[in-house]
Amino acid sequence: MVYLFLLIAWGELFPSFMKKNLYYKLGDTGHMFTRFQEANTKRNIDILCLGSSLSYRGFDTRIFKAMDIECFNFGSSSQTPIQSHLLAKRYLKQLNPKLVLFQVDPEAFSADGVESSLDIIANEPNDRYSFFMTLKILNLKTINAFIYGCYRDLFNRNKKFNEEQVKNGDSYIKGGFVEKELAYAQKSKIPKYNFEFDKKQKSSFEALLRLFKDQGTDCYLIYPPVTSYAYKSCSNIEVFDSTMYSYGHFLDFNQQLELSDSLDFYDGYHLNQNGVNKFNKSLLKIIDFQSN
Amino acid sequence: MSFNSFDFAIFLPLVFVSYWLIAKWGIRVQNLLLVIASFIFYASWDWRFCFLILASSCIDFLLGLALGKQKNSKKRKLLLWTSLASNLGILAFFKYCNFFLENFVSVFSFFGQEFSLASLDIILPVGISFYTFQTLSYTIDVYRQKIKPNEDFISFLAFVSFFPQLVAGPIERAKNLLPQFQTKRVFNPTEARDGLRQILWGLFKKVVIADSCAVIVEYTFTNSYELSGSTLLLAAFLFSIQIYCDFSGYSDMAIGIARLFGFDLMKNFAFPYFSRDVAEFWRRWHISLTSWFKDYVYIPLGGSRASKLKVLRNVVVVFLVSGFWHGASWNYIAWGFVNALLFIPLFLSSKNRSQLDNIGDDPNKNILRETINMSLTFMLITLTWIFFRADDITHAFLYFQNMFNSSLFSIPQVEKKGTALMTMILILFMLFVEWIGRRNEYGIEKLLLKKSKNIRWTYYAFLVFLILMYAETNETPFIYFQF
Numbered sequence: 001m002v003y004l005f006l007l008i009a010w011g012e013l014f015p016s017f018m019k020k021n022l023y024y025k026l027g028d029t030g031h032m033f034t035r036f037q038e039a040n041t042k043r044n045i046d047i048l049c050l051g052s053s054l055s056y057r058g059f060d061t062r063i064f065k066a067m068d069i070e071c072f073n074f075g076s077s078s079q080t081p082i083q084s085h086l087l088a089k090r091y092l093k094q095l096n097p098k099l100v101l102f103q104v105d106p107e108a109f110s111a112d113g114v115e116s117s118l119d120i121i122a123n124e125p126n127d128r129y130s131f132f133m134t135l136k137i138l139n140l141k142t143i144n145a146f147i148y149g150c151y152r153d154l155f156n157r158n159k160k161f162n163e164e165q166v167k168n169g170d171s172y173i174k175g176g177f178v179e180k181e182l183a184y185a186q187k188s189k190i191p192k193y194n195f196e197f198d199k200k201q202k203s204s205f206e207a208l209l210r211l212f213k214d215q216g217t218d219c220y221l222i223y224p225p226v227t228s229y230a231y232k233s234c235s236n237i238e239v240f241d242s243t244m245y246s247y248g249h250f251l252d253f254n255q256q257l258e259l260s261d262s263l264d265f266y267d268g269y270h271l272n273q274n275g276v277n278k279f280n281k282s283l284l285k286i287i288d289f290q291s292n
Numbered sequence: 293m294s295f296n297s298f299d300f301a302i303f304l305p306l307v308f309v310s311y312w313l314i315a316k317w318g319i320r321v322q323n324l325l326l327v328i329a330s331f332i333f334y335a336s337w338d339w340r341f342c343f344l345i346l347a348s349s350c351i352d353f354l355l356g357l358a359l360g361k362q363k364n365s366k367k368r369k370l371l372l373w374t375s376l377a378s379n380l381g382i383l384a385f386f387k388y389c390n391f392f393l394e395n396f397v398s399v400f401s402f403f404g405q406e407f408s409l410a411s412l413d414i415i416l417p418v419g420i421s422f423y424t425f426q427t428l429s430y431t432i433d434v435y436r437q438k439i440k441p442n443e444d445f446i447s448f449l450a451f452v453s454f455f456p457q458l459v460a461g462p463i464e465r466a467k468n469l470l471p472q473f474q475t476k477r478v479f480n481p482t483e484a485r486d487g488l489r490q491i492l493w494g495l496f497k498k499v500v501i502a503d504s505c506a507v508i509v510e511y512t513f514t515n516s517y518e519l520s521g522s523t524l525l526l527a528a529f530l531f532s533i534q535i536y537c538d539f540s541g542y543s544d545m546a547i548g549i550a551r552l553f554g555f556d557l558m559k560n561f562a563f564p565y566f567s568r569d570v571a572e573f574w575r576r577w578h579i580s581l582t583s584w585f586k587d588y589v590y591i592p593l594g595g596s597r598a599s600k601l602k603v604l605r606n607v608v609v610v611f612l613v614s615g616f617w618h619g620a621s622w623n624y625i626a627w628g629f630v631n632a633l634l635f636i637p638l639f640l641s642s643k644n645r646s647q648l649d650n651i652g653d654d655p656n657k658n659i660l661r662e663t664i665n666m667s668l669t670f671m672l673i674t675l676t677w678i679f680f681r682a683d684d685i686t687h688a689f690l691y692f693q694n695m696f697n698s699s700l701f702s703i704p705q706v707e708k709k710g711t712a713l714m715t716m717i718l719i720l721f722m723l724f725v726e727w728i729g730r731r732n733e734y735g736i737e738k739l740l741l742k743k744s745k746n747i748r749w750t751y752y753a754f755l756v757f758l759i760l761m762y763a764e765t766n767e768t769p770f771i772y773f774q775f
Contacts, residue, residue, distance in 0.1 A: 002753035003760070010761060017710020020504075020762050114765070138298055140765050 004147065011148045022144045024122050024152075027163035030056060030077040031172040032123040034163045038176065039074065044096045047071040049176070050084040051103025051222075052116070057270050058224040059101060061175025063280040073176030075103065076120060080113040080198075081205035082136060083120055086129045088211050099287070100212055100219040104250075105226070106195035106240040113201065114139045121145045125153045136200055182273055185265040190233040195240040209247060220287065221250040225279055227261040228254075230268040257282050293336035294769055295545045296499050303333070308552055312479050323450040323473055326553070330453035334418070337459075341417040344382065349452045351378050352427045353445055359434045360441035368435060375431035383424045386416055391620030419459030421617055425584055427452055430466035432588055439467050447473040456549040460542050460772040462560040462580035469557070477554030486737070487551030492752065493736045494544025496759055497537035501722050503764035504715045505534035508706065513681055516691050521700030524691060531681050532674040533719055536565060538771045539578070544734050563730045565673075565723075566651050568665040570634040571644035573673055581617070585610050600640075607639060608632045618680070623688050627679035634672055650731055718762060 011022055027033040030053060046069045049059040055075030064071035072095060074087050084102065117137055121130055126149050134146040152158055165172045169181040212219045221244050231254045234240060244250040257279060259265070264275030271279055293299045307329045314321050331342050355375045362368050384392075400406075430451075433439045442448045451470045457463075512519055512527030543560035550557045564576035574582055593606040608629070615628020638644040651662050678695075682688035706712040726735045736755075740748045 002750055003757050006754065006757040007761070010757075015710070017708075018714055020711065020714065021760060021765065140760055140763055144760065 004151075007144060007147055008151050011151075021140045022148055023118050023141055024145050024148050025118075026122055026158055026161045028077070028119055028122070029053075029168075029170075030075070030119065031163060031165075031170070031178055032076050032119050033161065034165065034172050035074065035076070035176045036124040038174070039072065039091055039095070042072055042095055045070045045072050046097065047099045047101060048092075048095055048097035049073040049075060049101045049103065050079070050087060051075045052079045052105070052108050053077055053178075053270065054105060054224045054226070055079070055101075055103035056176060056178050057180060058103065058276060058279060059177065059283075060173070060179070060276050060280050061177045062173060063277065063284070065175070067284060069284075071175055072097075075176065076116055078108070078111065078113075078115040078119075080108045080111050080116055081201045081208055082113040082133060083116045085204040085208045085211070086120065086133045088208055089129050090127070092211065092215055092217070096215075097217055100217055101283075102208075102219055102221050104221045104223055104244055106234045106237065107193070109201050109205070109240070110193070110196050110198055111201070112139065112198070113137055114141055117142045118145050121149045126150050136204070179273060179276075180266055180270065183266040184262055184272065185227060185267050187227075187229065187261065188268050190230050190268050192233050192235050195234050195236050195243075197243060205247075219248065221248060222283070223250075223252040223254060225253045225257055225259050225264070225271060225275065226269045227265050229261065251283075251286060253279060253282070256286075293333055295542065295549075296495065296763075296768075296770075299336070303329075304549065304552075311553055315477070315479070319474070319476055320444075320446060322477065323446045326450045326455070327446060327453060330450070330455035330458060333455040334453065334458060337418045338415065341420075344417055344420070345423060345453050346449075348379060348382060348424065348427055349445075349449050351375065352431050352452075353442065353448045355431055356434045356441040356448075357443065359431065372431060372435040376428065379424050379428050379431075383420060386414055386420055388620045389414060422461045422463055423452055423458060425463045425581075426466075429463070429584065429588065430470070433466055439470070442466075442470060442474075444474070454550070454555070456546040456553075456555075457557055460539070460546070460770055461578075462543060462546065462558050463584050464557060464580070465584075469555070472555050479554065483551050483554070487548040489736055489752075490544050490548030490551070490734050492548075492755055492759075493734055494541040494546075494548060496541070496755055497544065497722060497735075498541030498770070499763035499768075500718055500759055501715075502534045502536075502538035502541060503768045504711075504718065504762065505530040505537070506768055507764065508712060508715070509534055509681070511707070513683075513687075513691070516687070516694055519694070520702045520705055521695045521697050522702050523704040523706070524695040525700060526704045526706070528674050528678050528681075528695070530715075532565070532670070532677050535677060535680070535771055536561075537722065542770045542772065547734075559733060563650075563726055565670050566666055566727065566730055567669050568647045568651060568662055569638055569643070569669055570631065570672065571638045572647040573669055574631070574635065581614065585614055589613060604636065604639075607635060611635065622685040623679045623682050626685055626688065627676055630676045630679060634676070653731075714762070718758070 007022065010019055011024060016023075035056075047064060049055050049071065051058075052075060056073050057075075059071065059073050059075075061071045061073055074091070076083065076087075114137060117130075117133055117139075118141060120133075121142070122145065124130075126146060130146060130149075134142050163172075169183075171179045173179055209219065223244070231237065241250070241252055244252075259271075259275055259278060264271060264278065266272040293303060307325070311322060311325055311329075314325060331345075334345065335342050352375055355371050359368055359371050362371060430439075430442075434441050442451075447470070450473050451464075451466065454464075454469070509527050509531045512523055513531075516524055516527075540561040547557045547560070558580055560578060560580050562576040562579065564573050567573035567576055590606055590610045593609060594602055595606065596603050598606070611628040611632035612625055613628070615624040615626070615631075618624045618627070635644065651666060652659060678691050679685075679688045682691055722735075725739065729735045729737055729739055732738050740751050
């Protein structure tokens with residue numbers, strides 16, 4: 001009880017630098033608060049996108065709309081299969097998509113999933129799914145955020161919050177896409193890493209694919225384009241690719257689409273609007289081709 | 293499976309409950325459970341090294357029995373040397389082999405002989421230096437007829453592999469710990485509560501203070517070539533705090549856990565940063581190792597009962613060996629040597645035993661002067677830690693070079709200023725608590741014990757809160773596990 005009291009008091013009274021393991025921020029990067037609000041109004045869509053910022057900054061719902069496809073982008077910052085699984089369990093029946101575009105990348109599959117869990121805990125009332133996610137991640141930051149989040153949900157402390165649609169050069173577009181002000185990437189150093197399928201991520205990923213199968217929803221695993229140096233920073237990318245191929249329809253756009261590191265990206269990982277247009281057109285062609 | 297892991301948080305209660313449930317079946321069954329638990333604990337790093345402990349235990353157990361039966365002094369000496377050679381041989385192979393190979397090649401190339409020798413791909417078993425010294429103390433004490441040889445292999449195995457102190461000490465003496473495995477343990481709620489308090493305080497020092505400092509220290513030592521002198525000085529200060537909280541935190545947890553099982557381990561730290569000179573510091577820092585070196589190296593070399601020159605030699609040898617014990621690298625040897633240099637003037641002026649009480653105890657001593665001495669000692673010790681923390685000896689010297697220039701008087705370059713400020717606040721809190729409790733076994737041993745239960749429990753809950761709020765969420769291994 002003393003712990004709960006102190007946690008809540010700390011969360012309410014102290015500045016962020018004094019709350020090392022309590023990160024709870026409504027409407028943090030990625031417009032997740034707005035995205036959740038919009039998701040609650042959606043029913044029976046054509047395509048659901050899941051994944052990290054590569055998803056919500058990569059799949060432009062306007063381009064899909066122009067092709068008469070109702071698409072909702074449920075990407076969130078650093079989303080890993082653990083969070084994608086939670087979102088699917090919460091929303092799959094309601095959204096009832098015909099197809100899921102599941103954005104994959106080796107970093108998300110090797111990650112612990114803490115960062116994205118905080119985003120999801122803060123921006124939507126917590127339920128049993130977020131409780132099980134907290135148990136699965138078992139990290140102090142997630143546990144503290146969940147406890148504090150439950151308190152805020154219980155006392156309706158987030159009801160007055162309104163998220164700005166444009167902030168820090170990011171504009172929220174209906175359908176969940178986030179458009180960045182046009183900018184161009186300057187080459188930066190990205191440390192090398194090894195893809196290692198995290199056990200927890202693997203079990204969530206497999207459970208997620210089973211969920212899609214049970215609901216009769218098709219799923220594409222998509223690795224959107226990143227800069228060539230970000231792509232090469234994974235020292236065993238071939239292991240990642242072969243792992244993904246073993247799970248179903250996998251499209252690695254880094255091998256299918258030629259883009260310019262400087263003209264089509266605004267940083268090492270994210271496409272600018274020029275790149276998004278090229279990627280989405282190419283993607284829609286392939287999906288059309290294969291679904292026909 | 294470190295003490296600060298979730299796995300251990302499940303492992304410990306399971307072993308604890310099983311241990312006391314089977315108490316009615318006798319100490320042999322309890323010892324067997326401890327052996328199994330200890331091997332599971334050790335196997336969580338690498339199961340192959342369990343065979344190493346087993347081999348080392350078998351050798352010393354059998355040699356101990358042989359020493360007990362043997363009356364011939366030459367044969368007894370031979371048995372002792374067999375134990376020394378096998379234990380130190382294993383240690384030398386796993387820990388020092390590559391160091392000697394590399395230096396062998398360097399010496400040859402210094403004399404113009406190009407010589408190549410591939411270094412061996414050897415993994416250092418966790419805590420090898422600790423349990424090697426513990427088993428050595430057993431055979432040496434049996435040889436010296438200070439203890440009788442143990443005839444029960446299970447209790448001997450439990451003594452060598454006892455999981456609370458297996459990987460980072462305290463390095464126990466057979467004389468103290470072994471008899472405890474041979475006597476009936478009775479669950480004592482007061483002891484257990486006290487043990488839990490000690491674990492709590494150790495955990496706080498480790499995961500809140502040491503791990504928070506580690507983030508800044510790691511960054512600064514890695515980028516020391518680009519940062520200002522003041523930043524390097526700050527990192528050196530933080531490393532002093534880090535290593536203390538890391539190692540004494542571990543020791544507190546080890547002692548506390550052992551108490552839960554009815555064992556009494558020796559004290560390993562006695563608030564060393566409240567020392568008023570370097571000699572006092574070395575009486576209070578890593579006590580189980582310094583006393584080991586005193587008993588098994590310093591005294592056999594002649595100790596203090598020899599000519600001044602020989603005594604000086606003995607002091608230097610002990611410090612150098614102590615440095616080398618920590619790691620197979622020149623920077624550890626340099627660290628030992630610098631400490632010897634700081635100790636020798638006190639020794640020559642016969643002031644090495646002038647501070648035997650606690651700071652502030654003697655009303656005849658000027659507290660201001662004592663505080664100044666304490667601060668100066670801390671500063672000197674902080675500088676010596678640079679040798680310890682540096683990647684190698686060159687890095688250590690460059691660190692000093694980059695630190696002592698005009699940028700020493702600039703504002704330190706710290707990336708997350710808020711987090712750094714919070715870390716400093718927590719350090720002050722820890723030092724304050726330890727200062728109050730400096731006459732006790734550990735920081736919070738008697739803190740608020742005379743207050744009401746509600747106040748005490750609120751205080752413990754506050755500590756738990758601080759741990760959960762400020763612990764580093766990436767599980768960081770204890771520094772001394774690498775030794």
